[in-house]
């Protein structure tokens with residue numbers, strides 16, 4: 001069933017999602033060093049940060065995009081897990097007292113609370129290295145060129161011109177008024193870069209994309225990355241800590257500009273719908289091959305946590 005990414009398939013979305021979340025879990029478990037391997041405390045904390053939590057949206061996007069190019073499932077699983085490891089590292093560092101200073105993540109104490117700050121710092125560092133180690137492995141010479149492109153894409157998406165850069169802007173934005181374009185630039189980097197990268201990496205695990213297809217996929221990735229953030233801001237303002245598994249209302253408390261504070265609730269909701277429509281339109285050239293990407297876009301916009 002899981003040898004190659006399939007084209008349009010009759011499995012209901014919920015079942016597809018659960019099966020692919022399980023594949024992502026399995027791959028993360030395979031990649032992470034065993035707790036018994038020294039240094040045990042660091043490996044225990046790495047697993048604590050990664051295993052058994054989170055929606056796994058980034059690996060799911062990679063799996064869904066792999067269906068566009070008939071990508072081998074095992075290769076997509078590794079690429080998706082690499083992005084998830086970067087995501088997990090960013091959450092661990094973001095929660096530390098020198099950044100967002102939070103005590104709850106994925107329904108449990110954050111890593112620096114459960115362990116200590118030095119360990120949390122090392123967990124982030126080590127997860128980042130592990131992501132690149134996994135992504136750089138390739139079976140044959142031809143696959144190596146493609147693997148190298150995937151490594152470069154992930155490096156770009158997570159560095160100062162991607163997620164880390166967006167995080168720097170986010171920290172600088174506290175207490176300031178941002179225009180919508182400024183907010184968009186910040187989030188396109190902080191959240192959008194990694195989400196877009198997951199999507200592109202999934203597709204790049206398979207046959208080359210056709211003329212115009214890469215641009216269409218990048219358009220999809222950009223818009224769904226932004227939609228993800230708009231919904232995140234709405235949830236931060238409207239959902240409970242219990243539902244989110246992380247402290248709700250943090251943005252307002254920290255005096256951070258968000259889509260809700262810049263646009264207001266109603267306009268932010270409408271903006272999420274508009275972005276969703278743009279993302280769906282970007283998938284049109286792919287026809288039935290984009291079935292799962294379309295369903296994931298629906299999930300991202302309608303999610304409750």
Ligand code: GRG
Pocket residue numbers: 053054055056057089090091093094106163164167190191229232305
């Ligand atoms: C520390 C370099 C560095 C970057 C941190 C990701 C990030 C940048 C900060 C996290 C703060 C935050 C709430 C960002 C908004 C979007 C986001 C990444 C939400 C969390 O992602 P989900 O909903 O989380 O995919 P799960 O737990 O489901 O994986």
